[in-house]
Amino acid sequence: MSRLNIAIVGAGMIGAVHRRAALLASANVAGVCASTPQRSNEVAAQWGVRAYADIEAVITDRDVQVVHVCTPNAQHAPYAKAALEAGKHVICEKPLATSLDDAADLAATARRTGLVATVPFVYRYHPVVREARARVEAGELGPVRLMHGSYLQDWLMDAGSNNWRVDPAQGGPSRVFADIGSHWCDLVEWVSGERFAEVSASFATVIAERAAATRQSFGGASGGGSMQAVRSEDVAAAMFRTARGVLGSVTVSQVSPGRKNRLWFEIDGARAGVAFDQEDSERLWFGYADHSETFLRDPNAGAAEQRRLATLPAGHAQGYAQCFEAFVADTYATIEGTAREGLPTFEDGLRAARITDRVVASASSRQWLDIPG
Secondary structure, three states: OOEEEEEEOOOOOHHHHHHHHHHHHEEEEEEEEOOOOHHHHHHHHOOOOOOOOOHHHOOOOOOOOOOEEEOOOHHHHHHHHHHHHHOEEEEEEOOOOHHHHHHHHHHHHHHHHOOOEEOOOOHOOHHHHHHHHHHHHHOOOEEEEEEEEEOOOOOOOOOOOOHHOOHHHHHHOOOHHHHHHHHHHHHHHHHOOOEEEEEEEEOOOOOOEOOOOOOOOOOOOOOOOOEEOOOOOEEEEEEEOOOOOOOEEEEEEOOOOOOOOOOOOOEEEEEOOEEHHEEEEEEEEEEEEOEEEEEEEOOOOOOOOHHHOOOOOOOOOEEEEEEEEHHHHHHHHHHHHHOOOOEEHHHHHHHHHHHHHHHHHHHOOOOOOOOOO
């Protein structure tokens, strides 16, 4: 089968991650569309590919089969929909859209066109996460009784730090929950098999003003300059109740000193519990009434999906990059006719949008609210 031709829309940090994963999956990166024609030309020259002037040039390129949408959040919906309507398969960064209606429209468009449309909830691709899911499905934990955890970062912890995500016009009505809380919810629902049915949430903006100058995600703070008011949350806390009545809770922050990218969850069952820490992603903790044990990522042990994704020998650490590479490779395999287990689609992106929409509403109303199925 011939190599897939792909175009990348958005040339920031995550666009480079998409490009690397595409190349490792043997795709041909045909071109790039950045924030301006000048920026497109600069990046295209660096990558040795075609520069697209705008999204119209991308979707009218007949040689391109897949479009990767890696722009600020507000552009996800119009760009992803234009690509789908033009007959292109799409990988769209999360959140899928900045409104629930737009996310629903995108999911409906993907269903109608029958094209492959995926969202990089890539933490599903840690091999030990697949091990956790397999053991939950096998009944090893027993009925789930409690789910809890956090997702903590520190890259926006001081007033000199800013980014387009802080601006609701570009990032959407939620920042920290839509950006990283959505990852936690997707992962915990997917591993546990439980579905959140109700939520009570609270937001806090702990830095009232930030430097007006923006910067690349996860970079250093800007120095001096004017300040601007912050209109999105720095921290969020949410309590959930599932359809079976199981309680869950999560704390989400981008202002927690020393926490670079700590997604952690624990699922407690009637017979055993399991815990995962993304910053220590080679191991999985299992707790029992009389002992605890650790499962280490290993291509020769554990569940079939754990072994499939454990591409490096035991003791040779895998991490976020390998997760992203596996996600992109699975998307391409599905496009070429081989469906892969656990591939997150626009339906999963819509699910995340529904949860985020109710979290935002609950934080505003200070009430328990239902989450539509």
